[in-house]
Amino acid sequence: MEESDGTALILPGGGARAAYQVGALHALADMVKRGAPLPFPTVCGTSAGAINAATLAVHADDFRRGVARLMRWWLRVQVRDVYRADLATLSRHGMRWLADLLGGRPGPDDAAAMLDNSPLGHLLRDAVDFSRLDDRLRDGTLHALSVNATSYTTGFAITFFAGQPEIAPWRRMRREGRRTALGHDHLLASSAIPFVFPAVSLEGDWYMDGSVRMLTPLAPALHLGARRIVVIAVGQFAGQRAAPDAHPGYPSFAQTAGHALSSIFLDNLGADLERLTQMNRLVDVLPPAKLARKGIRLAHVDAMMQAPSRDLGPLALAFADRLPAGVRTLLRGFGSVRGTGANLVSYLLFDRGFCRALLAEGYRDAMVRRDEIAAFLDGEAPQFLPLYSPAGA
Numbered sequence: 001m002e003e004s005d006g007t008a009l010i011l012p013g014g015g016a017r018a019a020y021q022v023g024a025l026h027a028l029a030d031m032v033k034r035g036a037p038l039p040f041p042t043v044c045g046t047s048a049g050a051i052n053a054a055t056l057a058v059h060a061d062d063f064r065r066g067v068a069r070l071m072r073w074w075l076r077v078q079v080r081d082v083y084r085a086d087l088a089t090l091s092r093h094g095m096r097w098l099a100d101l102l103g104g105r106p107g108p109d110d111a112a113a114m115l116d117n118s119p120l121g122h123l124l125r126d127a128v129d130f131s132r133l134d135d136r137l138r139d140g141t142l143h144a145l146s147v148n149a150t151s152y153t154t155g156f157a158i159t160f161f162a163g164q165p166e167i168a169p170w171r172r173m174r175r176e177g178r179r180t181a182l183g184h185d186h187l188l189a190s191s192a193i194p195f196v197f198p199a200v201s202l203e204g205d206w207y208m209d210g211s212v213r214m215l216t217p218l219a220p221a222l223h224l225g226a227r228r229i230v231v232i233a234v235g236q237f238a239g240q241r242a243a244p245d246a247h248p249g250y251p252s253f254a255q256t257a258g259h260a261l262s263s264i265f266l267d268n269l270g271a272d273l274e275r276l277t278q279m280n281r282l283v284d285v286l287p288p289a290k291l292a293r294k295g296i297r298l299a300h301v302d303a304m305m306q307a308p309s310r311d312l313g314p315l316a317l318a319f320a321d322r323l324p325a326g327v328r329t330l331l332r333g334f335g336s337v338r339g340t341g342a343n344l345v346s347y348l349l350f351d352r353g354f355c356r357a358l359l360a361e362g363y364r365d366a367m368v369r370r371d372e373i374a375a376f377l378d379g380e381a382p383q384f385l386p387l388y389s390p391a392g393a
Helices: 015-029 048-058 063-076 087-103 118-127 130-138 184-190 219-223 253-285 288-293 312-317 325-333 339-348 352-368 370-378
Strands: 007-011 042-046 144-151 157-163 170-172 175-179 200-202 205-209 228-232 302-306
Touching: 007 048, 015 048, 015 063, 015 228, 015 312, 015 339, 015 352, 015 370, 042 048, 042 219, 048 063, 048 118, 048 130, 048 144, 048 184, 063 352, 118 184, 130 157, 144 184, 144 219, 157 219, 175 219, 184 200, 184 205, 228 370, 253 302, 302 352, 302 370, 312 339, 312 352, 352 370
Parallel strands: 007 042, 007 228, 042 144, 157 175, 228 302
Antiparallel strands: 144 157, 144 205, 170 175, 200 205
16 A cells, blocks of 8 residues: 555544554554555544544554554553542542532533543543654645544534644634644543533633534545545444344433434444535536536545444443443443443443454454455545445444
8 A cells, every 4th residue: 555645534433442443453554564654644533533543643654653552552541541430539420410410500611521531631641742743744744633622612513633734724614624733632622522521621612522513524634635535433334233032121321321422423424424425426427627617616535434343332241340340330320231221331441351352353344355445545546435344334
């Protein structure tokens, strides 16, 4: 695979499931020469995907080294590295969370949060060296890095980006692209899942997870100049199937929360990919000169998506007993150990065993499509648009 100047990598959110992305990236790294630069000059990340994106970007001069750093991070991560799991903290946050929900305390600085993720801030400062970012932009191995967050004040989806000088900021309906000096607080803001993790103060505003209002998750990559896109998703798009002998009871809190998080992390991405497919069909049948005369700027955008070949929720249940006792009790009370309630566990299960399983899943799924992926990244012109992996969505 050779470097493609117009290719972007999009890494959406998904909590602990983002380890799957790194497994897939490990497979891609095995396809390139040692010492080769990042084959995606533009990298766009949201929520936990933003952590992966930033790590790749600061090591854009050596793709394998960036992936190796991510592999080490996800192989070592523990719940206590991401959020405080001691019983005293969980009880204090749980009581405040309940009081906030019932009392309606005003202001985003008092927004209810189930968990204290202050350890994640310390972990990110040790793991991601943002001082390397300007070097990668100067040496041309990186075109742009973007991180998505959502403003509590305006409801706008804000794309914070660092990139080459020719990239212009943008403003559209309820979304904005803003050039900035990216740092660890942007990663914390992007991964502040509402009600789960606290809001983050950044550049004079308060922010939550970037997936919440990002209705067009492919748009930042296009604004940054990409015309070929690779997306590594962390969930299936066909929905879940109930067991033939299942007798569903009333949905638990965990089922509700799990579906809400899946909607945040997956639904907008799936809808945007469908819109892109239809737009490509339109562009392919209309003469470019005719579109240009009418002032319509449209171009074919080749897109490829890698997604899990099986539901990751049930996989999490095999490792749920490895959670700290306080977290396990909390999630069991929410009904997170059965049915689709397992989705909530899978987003919060920053456990080495579960992450290793996700790394293996991502690697295996990507290697099944090795020839397709290599052909896509090597292609000089759009040839196909395989939006879904064969066994996936």
